[in-house]
Amino acid sequence: MRSLLPRATTRRLESSRRWLNRAVLTLLGWLPVGLSLVSAPAAEAAAPGEPPNIIFINADDLGYGDLGCYGQKRINTPAIDRMATQGLRFTDFYAGSTVCAPSRGVLMTGYHVGHARIRGNHKPDMPLAPEDVTVAEVLKDAGYTTAIIGKWGLGEVDSTGYPTRQGFDTFFGYQSQIEAHNFYPEFLHRDGAKQPLGNKLASFNVAEKRVDYSHDLFTEEALGFIEENKDRRFFLYLPYTIPHANNEGGRATGDGMEIPDHGDYASKDWPNPEKGRAAMISRLDSDVGKILAKLDDLDLSTKTIVFFTSDNGPHNEGNSKSTFFDSNGPLRGIKRDLYEGGIRVPMIVRWPGKVPAGKVSDYPWNMCDVLPTLAAIAGTPAPEGIDGISVLPELLGEKQPPHPPMYWEFHERGFSQAARIGKWKGVKRSIDGPIEIYDLDQDLGEEKNVADEYPQIVEQMSEYLHGARTADPNWPMKKPARKKKNPTKK
Template identity: 35%
Template structure:
C-alpha cells in the first residue's frame, strides 16, 4: 500500500541535502478560496445517501481515493489574507509581522517563503492565481509599486490576480472591479497587465490552463529540475459566477482546458455566453439558483483537478509529483450563497471569520502515488505553517529558523513518529463591515447564533482546543474542547477538573507564543491590536522549571548539533524585574553565520534570512518589513514578568554564542551579563 520504495525514500527525505535533484519530487500546492470542510466528497457523499441536497464531484472523489485526507488540518486564520500570509511565510498569526486580520494587500515581510525555500532546494517556482498580500495599493496595484510582488518573494514566474478585490471577479475583463481606481480587475502575466486580453476567460479555466502550460514548458525545458507550483484559485468565492460552457472533452496535455495565449482568446473555453453554464447534474434540481451556481463552481474545480493529474501522467511525472489541495478558510455566505443548504461547514459550527471548527478547519488532501497511502485518512491536528517545514524536508533543505511548523512527512508517508505542531490562531472581526456576528443557523449551538465575533483566539495544547471570542481582557476564560471526541464543540470542559487545570496553562501559553503586532502603513495605519497585548509574558512557574540550573560556561553552552549542521542551545534568562524590554543580537562576522532566538516559543531575534554576518538585529517586529512607517513601526518592546524565561538559540555557520544586549524601557542599552544566563544542570 505504501509502495516498495517508501523506506529508502523516507531516509532520503530526512537526509539533508539530497544527493541528486532527480530524487526530489515536484510539488503542486492547490489553494481554494472559501471552500468548506463539508465540501469534501466523504461528507457530501453521505448526504447523498441520506437523500439530502448534495454535490457530486468525481474529480474530488478520485483525489481523495488516490491520496490522504487530513481531517483535522487548520488554516492559520478564518479569513483569506492572514491565512495566505501565514501559509506562504510559514509562521502562525501570532508571529506574522504584517498580514493579520483584514490587512488585505499589505506586503508580507521580506522573509523566507515557500517560494524561497524551494528555490534554495533547486526548484523552479511559479505562483499562478490570487496573491492579495503583495502591497503597493489596496486596489489596482502594480509590480512596480508592490514591494512583495510574487517575483520578489521567491517565485520565478507569476500569473494572476494581484490585489484582493480583483480576485472576487471570475471574468476579469467583463466583470470589472468597481472600487478600483482603474475600474478593472487586474490580471498580471509577469510585469504585464493582460486583463484586456481576457475575453470570456473564466477564472478556473484561465488559471488551470496557464498552470498546465507552465508545467509542460518547465518539464520539457529541463526534465531533471524539479518544480514547485502554487496554484491559488479564486473559486468558489463570491461572486457566484459560472463558466460559459461545459469542461472541454479529454484531459491532460492534449485535452481539457488549453492555454492558447492569443490576444482576446487566452484559453480554449473563451467563447459562448459568460456566466451562463450550470452543470447538467444540477440544472434540473429544485434548488435555489445560488446553490446551483456554487455547486457548479465546485464541479469546475473538480474537473480541473482531473485535468492537472492527467497532464502529469501524460508527462510521465505523476508518481514523482506531490499534490497538496486545501482551502484558505471555511465557507462564505456572500453573493447569495447559503452554506446551510449543502452544510458546507460540515458537522461543525462556524463559517468564514469564525473561530469555531467550521471557520478554519479546512478540506485537505495530499496525493503522491506510491508514497502517500491511497485512500487513507489521518486526524492528527496540523496547520498551514506546517507546509513550509514539510516542503523543506521534501526539498532536502533546512527549514527557516523562524518557521513555526513541523514536517508532516511522518504522517504523509505513514512512517515514524509525527511531532506535535504549534496550533495557534488570533483574529479580529471588528473591522468587518457586515460580518461581525456568527450566523444564527439553527444547527449551530444556541449560544453561538448571532454572537459577536470580536477578537478571537485559539490554541491547542495536547488533545485540548481552547477558544475564546469577543475577548475583552486576558482574564477572559477559554472554552475548552476535546475535538476528537467532540468535533462539533458541544461540550465545554472549562468547568471540569481537567478544564480548570488547563485554563491557566492556556492563558500562559498564548502569551508565550506570540508577539505584539507593530506594523504601521503610512496610509492605512496599524492593524491587529489585541486586548492582551500589554500583559507581561509569564516567567516559568516552579513546577515548570527544568530542575537544577547551573551557571553558563563555555562548556555548558555547548548545544545539540542537528543533521542539517545547525546548532540548538536552550538557555534560561533571568529577567531581574517586570517591565518592557528590547533585545539586540550580533553574530560573529563569519561567512554564512546565522542565528535565531525564541523566548519561550515567541520569536525574539532573527539573524537568519538576508542577514549580513556581524551586524546587529533587534527584537523590533518592524525589521524586514516594507512599505512601513519607520517613525511608528517596530517601537514596541516585549513585556516580561520577573523570573526565569527559556532562551532558545539556533545557530549555523559559527561556533559559540552571539552577543546579546537588552534595554529596559526608560533605561540604557547594555550587554546581557553572562551571569543572567543559566542552563539545565
Template identity: 40%
Template sequence: MLRKIKCFLSFVVLLILFDLSVFAQTPFSQPNIIVIFADDLGYGDVGCFGHPTIQTPYLDQMAHEGIRFTQFYVGANVCTPSRAALMTGRLPIRYGMAGHKRGVLFPDSSKGLPHNELTMAEMLKEAGYQTGIIGKWHLGHVPEFMPNQHGFDFYFGIPYSNDMRPTPKNNRYPPLPLYRNEEVIESGIDQTTLTKRYTAEAIHFIEENKDRPFFLYYPNNFPHVPLYASNDFEGKSERGIYGDVVEELDWSVGQILSTLKQLGLDQNTLVIFTSDNGPWLTQKAHGGSAGLLFEGKGSTYEGGMRVPAIGWWPGTIESGQVSTSLVTSMDLFPTFASLAGGKLPEGKVIDGYDLSPLFKGEAKEVREFVYYYFRDKLHAVRKGPWKAHFTTKPSYSSEPAQEHKVPLLYQIENDPSEKYNVNEAYPEIVAELTRAYEEHLKSFEPAPSIMEARIEE
C-alpha cells in the same frame, strides 16, 4: 585473457553504478510540488468530506489514492493572512500580516508581504526549482510586492479577490486585472472562463518543466463570491451555482492529476489540495458549508479554520489513508524544505513542522498545539483533543468580542461542533491550556500591522 575481460566488465559495472548514484543525488531526484488552494471552500463542501450533492469525483479519487486530513487548519480565518502563513510557515502576527481593522489587503492598499520574509517559492527556487503561481495572490498588488518579487519565475492570475472590482460603492477600484508576470494582459475579465484558463496554464507549466523539478502554486479564485462557472458546468449541480463552481474546480484538479500521470510524473510529484479558510456563511446559498463544524470564515471556531485537505504522492503516500493528526498549512513550508533540500530562514521562528514522517507512515503526530488567531489577537488554543476559547466572536458580526475569565473548553474529537462547554468538569485541562496560552504570548513581540496602509499614504 578471460580474467582480464571479467575485470574490465566489473570495472564498467562499477562505473555505471557510480554514475547512477550521482544521478540519484541530482536535483531531478527532488519531488515536484503542487499546492492547490481553493478560496472559501468549506470543510463540508467536498464529497469525500461528506457533502451529499456536490459531486467531486476527482478529489474523491485523489483522497482514495492518497491521504485525507480530517484535522487540517489554516494560519488565519480570512484570506490575506492565511496565504501569508502558507507562504512563510509562520504565524502572520509575527510580521504584521495579521490585520487589525482591515483583515485583508484591498485594491487601495499600498503594502504587502514583507521582503524580509522568505517565501516557500524563494526557498524552493534556491534549491533548484522552477516556480510558478497561477491564480489569486492577495499578498500585495503594487509592483514591489507582486509574485515575481517573491520568488516566482512565472505568474498568471488576479492579484486579489474576484469581488474587488468597481461597484457603485467602490468606484475607486479598477476593473479586475489579469496579469502574466508583471504585465496586465486584460482588464475586466470574463470570470466564467477563469477556471478553464487557469487549468490550461497549469498544464502548460507542468509540461514546460517536466524535465526539471518544479513548484506550482495554484490558488484558484473560487468558490469565493461572485460565483461564475463555464458553460460546461453552469446549471449542472444539484447544489446550484455554488455546486457548479466547486465541481468545475474538481474537474480542474482532475486535469492536473491526469497530466502528471500521462507525463510519468505522478510518482515524483507531491500534490496538496486545501482551502484558505472556512466558508463565507453570510453569502447564504452562494457560500459554502462547514459540515458538522461550527461557524465559518472570520471566526476562530472550527468552521472558520479547519478546512478540507488531501495529500497525493503515489508510491510514497500509501493510498486510502485517513489521518486525524493535527496539521496546519504552515507545516507545508518545512515539509517542502525537507523534501527538496531547501534551507529554512535563519533567525526566524518557524511555526510549522515537517510532515514527511506522516506522508511516509513513520509517525502519527508531528505537532502538539494549534493557535487560533482572530486578526492580531489570540482567541483559542488546542492541544490534543482539547480546545480552550479565551475570546469568542461570531463571524462578520457587529457584536463585540466576548472575553472569558475562565476559558470555554471543548473536547473537539467528541464534540467537533463545539456545543458542550466542559470547563467545570476538567479544571486541570483548563489550567494547562491557560499556561500554554500565556507562554505563547510571552514568546514573541507581535509586529505592528501593515494591513491598514492605503495607496494614497
C-alpha cells in the same frame, strides 16, 4: 540569493524561542495525559530518492464538508474523491487563519498568525517585506522552477510583497483579494504587467462582454506550465479563486456565485446562488482532475507530490448559505469563526509509490507546517525560528512526533484567539471574555464547553494564549468598535 533567516529581528526571535521553551516546559510539566504528548519540533526527515515536483492547490472558501470524500452528498466531486483514494486524506488539517490574506501569509512563511507579518484582511496595503522568506524562495534556492497561478493577496506590483520579489519565477493571476472578487476581470497580472482580457464589465450589465472566466484561465495556464517544465523540477502554487463569492457581480445581479453555467445543477430546484456554488465546486473538481491527468499523460505522477486544501472554512456570501449543502459538515462555525468550521479544512496528498494510497490520517497539522514540509521533501533546510514543523514522516506513513500547540488569532469584530493542544481546543472570543474549552475527541462539533469541569486546562490554555503571540502595533489586541446609535428623531 537571500539568506534563509527568519524575518524577525534577533530580539523577536529570541523572544519567540523563550516563549516556546516556556510553553513546552509548562505543557510537559503541568498538563495531564493528553496534553503531555505535546513536544517541541523534531529533526526534519528528508524525502527518499530524487526530490519530486511539488503542486500545491489551494481552493478559496471551500468548506470541510464540501467534498464527497468528506461527507458531501449533493455536490459531485469525483476527481478529488479519486485523489483521496490514490493518496492520504487528513481529517485534522487546519488553515492558517479563518480569512484569506493571513492564511496565505502563514502558508508562505511558516509563521503562525500570532507571529506573522500579515494577520488579517483589513490592511490590504500591507505586503510581505524583503526579509520575509517564503516557501517559493526556499524551493527556488533548492533548484526548483517556481510559479504562482491564481490569487496572491500578499503584496501588489509596486510593493516588496509582489510574488516575483518573493521567490516566484513567474506569476499569472490576481495580485490582491479585492481584485479577485471579480471573476470576469478586464485584466490579470503577468510578471508585473497587466494582461488585458476579453471582458468589459464596468457596470455588470448582462449585455456586456464576459468571455474570459479567470478560473478557467488559471487551469489552462497551469497545464501549460506543467507541459513546459516537464523536464525540470518545478513548484506550482495554484491558489484557485472558487468557490469564493463574486462580491462585485453579486451586488448588481443578486447572485454573487458567478460561473459560466450551472452545469449538472441547472435543472435543480435550488436558488441560483446555490446552483452556482455547487457548479463552482464541481468545476474546481474537474480541473483538479485535469491537473492529475496531465501528470499521468506526461509520466510525472510518481515524480510529483500534489497537495489539495482550502484557505479557510465556507462562507455565507454571494447570497449563498453554507447551511444549504452543510458545507462545514459536522463542525461548528464558518469563515470568520475560530471554531472548527472556520479553520479546519480538507487536505489530501497524492504521491504514488511514496504516500500511502487510500489511507486516512487524524494527525493534526496546519498551514505553517507547509513550508518546512516542502523543504524536507525538497531535501533542503527550512528557515530557523519559524513556527511550523515538517510532517513528512506522517505523509510517508512513518512515525511522526506529536504536534506542538497550534494557534490562531482574528482581528475582525475585535480580537479573538484560539488554540489546539492535543485533544483540547480553546476559544477566547474577546480580550476580556472567558476561555471556552472543548474536548475534540468527544465533541467535534464544539457543542459543550467543559471549561468549568477542567479548570487546570483553562489555566494552561490561558498561559499558552498569553504567550503565543508577538505584540505588533499593526495588529493590536482591541475590543470591537461600538456601533453608533441612531440619533433621536425630533
